Amino acid sequence: MEMNHSHDMSVTLSGVHLDNPVIPASGCFGFGYGMSEFYDINILGSISFKGTTREARYGNSLPRVAECEAGMINSVGLQNPGIDAVIAEELPKMREVFHKPIIANISGFSIDEYVECCAKIDREEQVAIIELNVSCPNVHGGGMSFGTCCDSVAEVVREVKKVITKPLYVKLTPNVTDIVAIARSAEEAGADGLCLINTLLGMRIDIRTRRPVIANKMGGFSGPAVFPVALRMVWQVSRACSVPVIGCGGVSSASDVIEMMMAGATAVEVGAANLRDPYACKEIIESLPAEMDRLRISALRDIIGVAH
Amino acid sequence: MYKKNIYTVLRNEQIAPKTWVMVLGGDTQYLTAPGQFVNIAVDGKYLRRPISLCDYDDHSITLLYDVVGEGTAIMSRAKVNDTFDVLTGLGNGFWIEKEYRHPLLLGGGIGVAPLLRLARDLKDAGQNPVVALGFNTSADVVLADDFEALGLETYVSTADGTRGVHGFVTDILKGLEAGSYDYYYACGPTPMLRAVAQTVPCDGQLSLDERMGCGFGACMCCSIETTRGSKRVCKEGPVFRKEELIWK
Known part of the structure; x- marks a missing residue:
């Protein structure tokens, strides 16, 4: 069999070079250093760290997780130590084990909070991209409520852009009527890129106790089951917008990465798969070259949006 | 690791x-x-x-x-x-507290499982724990013979009274002499752990059972609030010191 020995997996997000397009999604990899006990995480393209807010948050009551066919529902509720502790304690620990550009996932409950957190994280050298989380389904009065309306997305993007120097990517929720309208509105307000999708609002009921499994009743559904939904939205948004798109949702294999890129993603985030198998990203990255050979792809960037 | x-x-x-x-x-x-x-x-x-x-x-x-x-x-x-x-x-398992000489092992239901190896490790460390195991009914009783085979004083309770003490693990303790134990290691369902933490008058370690996502600290699905901040049951736990736990 003829082998293609040149495997160029590198991609560029708004001037940020990644050795490969595989990025653990926010909330599924902590701040990286815990996962480095499993493998050398420097093989990753980047890491999107745990969604961070101004104040420390404990998050929602337990149970926070429910299993589903080909996926899971979580309702963690943005548990994080707060932006100052992230900068003082988490980033230094992350820096010890991960020597590549990182993506800072920032969430909030008001425009002021997003602006303050983004301004602070923008000054951190390791941070290459700020990912604005306007799509968390597990908190009230923040997170997703900003991401379901064109005007509020535009407003938060405009205000944050005033105080940062790094590229701003907006992470979008699929829980909207028209994701293209939201994406366009983020782009027009100055977003440098988009990341989609966050989790789908879902629910399970324990039929023995007749009560919702999750204490918060509803939560974010993710895992392989949502891949076709995510892929469809990436395809729609990347056709409608000119900024780069990070594809996220149910990605579990090298072929999923390739399919997501063909739909229009420049890079790909892997979420729930890390929770089932802590080696998921490593196995995806290591199997990409063979998959590229099989499909006669010499440079991954060549396939971005080829299915349009 | x-x-x-x-x-x-x-x-x-x-x-x-x-x-x-x-x-x-x-x-x-x-x-x-x-x-x-x-x-x-x-x-x-x-x-x-x-x-x-x-x-x-x-x-x-x-x-x-x-x-x-x-x-x-x-x-x-x-x-x-x-x-x-x-x-x-x-996770972090039980650790042997060497300054206590008379530990209790308190297990409820399937929570008796991790106590068997702990019992042997305690014996190897020169301590002879008293074992109290609680089940719903006599048919559910497991491992009691294994603890006895280690030569340990072993008591069983059943909620329906079909074997041993009628009641819960904590009811077994009512029959023990005061001062016959000075520390405990407990594992079982949450109501049992709450009862143990609130009624057994000495320090101890408790192994919690929570619904987990990943099991290795990445997803934060099993985080609990403790007296020392939030902790992940899968990563910092599942075994915690009694004084760390908050019972609502």
């Missing part, structure tokens, strides 16, 4: 109406203490099943598990020589 590996089923048998014992052969170098758990990938189920170590040696892991849902039902149908993808070495 923890690691993913493939393990071979050496034994998988029902030992009580809803309880099975599974012995897995494979690498055990990452197991460091009783109270740690493994996380088992089950075909057809997205999340792994976290199961406490009951015992282990250089090449095998013994697990006791209740069949409570589809995932554990799939496990119960595994045959000798079948294989499982397992993460081992997860």
Whole structure:
């Protein structure tokens, strides 16, 4: 069999070079250093760290997780130590084990909070991209409520852009009527890129106790089951917008990465798969070259949006 | 340290109406203490099943598990020589407090499992724990003979009174002389742990049981609030000091 020995997996997000397009999604990899006990995480393209807010948050009551066919529902509720502790304690620990550009996932409950957190994280050298989380389904009065309306997305993007120097990517929720309208509105307000999708609002009921499994009743559904939904939205948004798109949702294999890129993603985030198998990203990255050979792809960037 | 590996089923048998014992052969170098758990990938189920170590040696892991849902039902149908993808070495287990001479081991239901290895480790450390095991009914009683075989004073309670003390594990303690114990190690359902923490008048360690997402600290699905900030049951736990826990 003829082998293609040149495997160029590198991609560029708004001037940020990644050795490969595989990025653990926010909330599924902590701040990286815990996962480095499993493998050398420097093989990753980047890491999107745990969604961070101004104040420390404990998050929602337990149970926070429910299993589903080909996926899971979580309702963690943005548990994080707060932006100052992230900068003082988490980033230094992350820096010890991960020597590549990182993506800072920032969430909030008001425009002021997003602006303050983004301004602070923008000054951190390791941070290459700020990912604005306007799509968390597990908190009230923040997170997703900003991401379901064109005007509020535009407003938060405009205000944050005033105080940062790094590229701003907006992470979008699929829980909207028209994701293209939201994406366009983020782009027009100055977003440098988009990341989609966050989790789908879902629910399970324990039929023995007749009560919702999750204490918060509803939560974010993710895992392989949502891949076709995510892929469809990436395809729609990347056709409608000119900024780069990070594809996220149910990605579990090298072929999923390739399919997501063909739909229009420049890079790909892997979420729930890390929770089932802590080696998921490593196995995806290591199997990409063979998959590229099989499909006669010499440079991954060549396939971005080829299915349009 | 923890690691993913493939393990071979050496034994998988029902030992009580809803309880099975599974012995897995494979690498055990990452197991460091009783109270740690493994996380088992089950075909057809997205999340792994976290199961406490009951015992282990250089090449095998013994697990006791209740069949409570589809995932554990799939496990119960595994045959000798079948294989499982397992993460081992997860969580912080029990540690032996050497200054106490008369520990109690308090187990409820399937929570008795991690206490067996702990009992042997305590014996090896020169301590002879008193063992109190609680079950719903006599048919559910497991491991009592194994504790007795270690030569330990072992009591059983059943909620329906069909064996031993009628009532809960805490009712067994009412029959013990005051001062006959000075520390405890407990594992069982949450109501039992709450009762133990609130009524047993000495310090101790408790192993919690919470619904987990990943089992290795990444998802924060099993975080609890403690007196020392939030902690992940899977990562900082599942064993906590009594004074760390907050009972609502």
